[in-house]
Amino acid sequence: MLRDHVNLAIKNLRHRLSRSILTLLGIAIGIMSIVSLIALGEGMQQAVTGELSSLSDVIVVTTGGDFMTSFGMGGATAEYFTDRDIADVERTQGIRDVSTQLTGTALAEYNGETTVVSLTGMDPQIMQLQYATQGLEAGDFLNEGDQNKIMIGYTIAHSLFDVDVLVGGRMTIHGEKFFVSGIFSKQGMGGVSSDSVVLLSIRDFEKLTGQSNISIIYLRVNDVTEAEAIAATIEGVINENHGRKDFATATTMTSVLETVQSIIGILQLVLVAIASIALVVASIGIMNTMLTSVMERTREIGIMKAIGATNKDIMSIFIIEGMLVSSIGGMCGIILGVFGSQGLTLILNSFMMMGGSSNLAPVITLVSVVLAVAVSLIVGVLSSLYPAWKAARMSPIEAVRYE
Amino acid sequence: MPQDVIVTQKLTKTYGRPPVQVFALRETTLSIQQGDYIAIIGPSGSGKSTLMNLLGCLDKPTSGTLFIEGRDVLTLNENQLAKIRREKIGFIFQKYNLIPTLSALENVELSMGFAGVDSQTRTTRAKQLLEMVELSKRLTHKPSEMSGGEQQRVAIARALGNNPSIILADEPTGNVDTKSGENIMRILEDVNTRGETIIVVTHNMAIAQRAKRVLHIQDGEVREQHA
Numbered sequence: 154m155l156r157d158h159v160n161l162a163i164k165n166l167r168h169r170l171s172r173s174i175l176t177l178l179g180i181a182i183g184i185m186s187i188v189s190l191i192a193l194g195e196g197m198q199q200a201v202t203g204e205l206s207s208l209s210d211v212i213v214v215t216t217g218g219d220f221m222t223s224f225g226m227g228g229a230t231a232e233y234f235t236d237r238d239i240a241d242v243e244r245t246q247g248i249r250d251v252s253t254q255l256t257g258t259a260l261a262e263y264n265g266e267t268t269v270v271s272l273t274g275m276d277p278q279i280m281q282l283q284y285a286t287q288g289l290e291a292g293d294f295l296n297e298g299d300q301n302k303i304m305i306g307y308t309i310a311h312s313l314f315d316v317d318v319l320v321g322g323r324m325t326i327h328g329e330k331f332f333v334s335g336i337f338s339k340q341g342m343g344g345v346s347s348d349s350v351v352l353l354s355i356r357d358f359e360k361l362t363g364q365s366n367i368s369i370i371y372l373r374v375n376d377v378t379e380a381e382a383i384a385a386t387i388e389g390v391i392n393e394n395h396g397r398k399d400f401a402t403a404t405t406m407t408s409v410l411e412t413v414q415s416i417i418g419i420l421q422l423v424l425v426a427i428a429s430i431a432l433v434v435a436s437i438g439i440m441n442t443m444l445t446s447v448m449e450r451t452r453e454i455g456i457m458k459a460i461g462a463t464n465k466d467i468m469s470i471f472i473i474e475g476m477l478v479s480s481i482g483g484m485c486g487i488i489l490g491v492f493g494s495q496g497l498t499l500i501l502n503s504f505m506m507m508g509g510s511s512n513l514a515p516v517i518t519l520v521s522v523v524l525a526v527a528v529s530l531i532v533g534v535l536s537s538l539y540p541a542w543k544a545a546r547m548s549p550i551e552a553v554r555y556e
Numbered sequence: 557m558p559q560d561v562i563v564t565q566k567l568t569k570t571y572g573r574p575p576v577q578v579f580a581l582r583e584t585t586l587s588i589q590q591g592d593y594i595a596i597i598g599p600s601g602s603g604k605s606t607l608m609n610l611l612g613c614l615d616k617p618t619s620g621t622l623f624i625e626g627r628d629v630l631t632l633n634e635n636q637l638a639k640i641r642r643e644k645i646g647f648i649f650q651k652y653n654l655i656p657t658l659s660a661l662e663n664v665e666l667s668m669g670f671a672g673v674d675s676q677t678r679t680t681r682a683k684q685l686l687e688m689v690e691l692s693k694r695l696t697h698k699p700s701e702m703s704g705g706e707q708q709r710v711a712i713a714r715a716l717g718n719n720p721s722i723i724l725a726d727e728p729t730g731n732v733d734t735k736s737g738e739n740i741m742r743i744l745e746d747v748n749t750r751g752e753t754i755i756v757v758t759h760n761m762a763i764a765q766r767a768k769r770v771l772h773i774q775d776g777e778v779r780e781q782h783a
Contacts, residue, residue: 154669157669157670160662167657168657452653453656456653457655458614458638459649460641460647460666461638461641461643461670462642463634463635463638463639463670464638466670548615550609553614553649
């Protein structure tokens with residue numbers, strides 16, 4: 154029985170092939186936009202998660218405002234942590250290790266030119282973690298124990314001096330000679346700002362400036378699940394040291410990750426909502442085509458009723474027809490979406506100038522494919538419901554008389 | 557003693573409301589027995605098709621009663637009517653009314669499909685029926701690829717699919733040439749000799765004379781013509 158209905162529906166779709174294909178195209182485009190936008194959003198989620206989850210056991214303590222504004226903007230904060238703060242942090246339970254980031258400004262000379270740069274002293278290991286996704290244009294990261302070596306950002310290397318700074322080049326900072334170990338790739342928008350930093354080891358920083366202007370403390374916890382609690386404790390202890398409630402802010406990477414993920418989630422939802430408009434238009438297209446088809450086949454419907462088709466048979470034939478159009482359209486849409494998301498990523502990547510360091514790639518998940526199939530089937534049923542009902546309700550005599 | 561397959565009492569169909577009420581059929585009382593071969597004749601607009609559509613359960617009467625094999629049709633719901641149409645009645649139309657997108661074989665199978673006959677049985681039966689109407693070589697042809705006479709024979713095969721007890725043919729030879737018309741009438745008469753009730757609407761007196769009973773309709777009133 155069902156097979157007959159499917160057969161009738163297929164025969165009819167083939168009979169009106171160009172119209173069927175156009176209707177199908179509408180659904181394909183709708184599903185394509187949904188699939189590719191979900192894939193893009195999923196890609197963003199994974200890229201960000203990948204970047205941040207390697208740091209999930211890290212807590213960042215900054216002075217003043219919150220971590221997102223001061224992170225990486227060396228020298229922007231005028232207040233520094235004291236040795237007592239560091240000692241207190243190190244005494245806190247559940248902490249694996251503590252390292253600090255020192256910031257300050259200095260005069261740098263290269264090739265006879267002198268200018269002011271902002272210095273950041275940090276542990277080479279932390280440096281690698283923090284800038285891992287950034288990628289290097291040339292050279293290598295600093296190693297533990299390296300002396301008189303620096304890492305520089307893209308802007309420092311290419312725009313600060315009249316001549317480009319090269320790996321192995323000699324830069325004089327505060328009269329001390331340093332060799333450039335590595336140059337970061339151009340960063341552009343997004344991520345942790347590194348274009349205009351000069352990074353060096355903590356020991357070199359202290360030797361150079363005679364100060365330990367600690368603006369950021371990095372610490373790693375033993376148990377990720379305790380990170381939030383430890384962050385709160387540390388914040389409390391340091392604030393007490395300084396007699397202020399807002400002196401320090403301790404941020405776990407997990408909470409940053411959650412925030413970023415929820416922002417991307419909202420973005421994804423908005424994108425899908427916009428894409429859904431295409432789907433609504435497509436379903437109106439199906440309904441329109443089906444209504445025309447019902448009108449054209451009034452006589453056929455009457456004949457089928459005259460030879461014994463029930464209202465249910467007629468409804469089923471038309472609904473199956475709608476479902477066939479939308480599910481075939483949906484399949485095409487999924488395939489188009491896979492390619493579409495690649496294209497979209499390509500455009501986005503070049504637009505955002507994320508260059509070689511970008512790891513944004515569309516991710517087609519099983520869930521999104523299942524969702525697309527389900528949505529297209531539902532659209533097929535919903536948009537053929539009314540035409541099918543109209544067809545089923547026809548009186549056989551009126552329909553047979555209809556010319 | 558043959559059974560009455562169709563009984564009507566004061567069956568009436570009107571269109572519109574007084575004072576512009578038109579009687580398409582007036583208080584018709586009939587009884588038709590199993591195995592009857594009835595011709596219905598009358599001028600255009602006399603109510604022939606109205607009577608056929610009522611007997612075929614395609615249309616609902618305004619008043620009166622209609623029994624098909626003892627069941628009061630007026631009390632039946634849509635689904636039950638559909639069941640009567642596919643199991644008790646085989647309809648043959650003047651314009652064949654085949655489904656244009658289906659082949660001859662698929663058209664014949666269609667009504668059996670609605671009746672829930674499994675696909676193997678119905679393909680076998682459809683082939684037998686098409687053989688009976690001498691269309692074995694046209695199984696895969698679409699209606700548009702067949703002549704009027706051939707299409708009408710497919711329609712006859714379709715009407716016979718579910719072994720109905722009543723065949724209603726509304727001017728079955730109206731759109732075909734004389735030779736095809738003769739062929740079609742011969743097939744229907746063959747079917748009648750096997751016990752099926754045949755009711756034929758026609759303009760053609762020669763065809764009407766071959767029937768066992770002839771009913772005249774004029775202005776919605778039915779009179780029996782006695783030989």
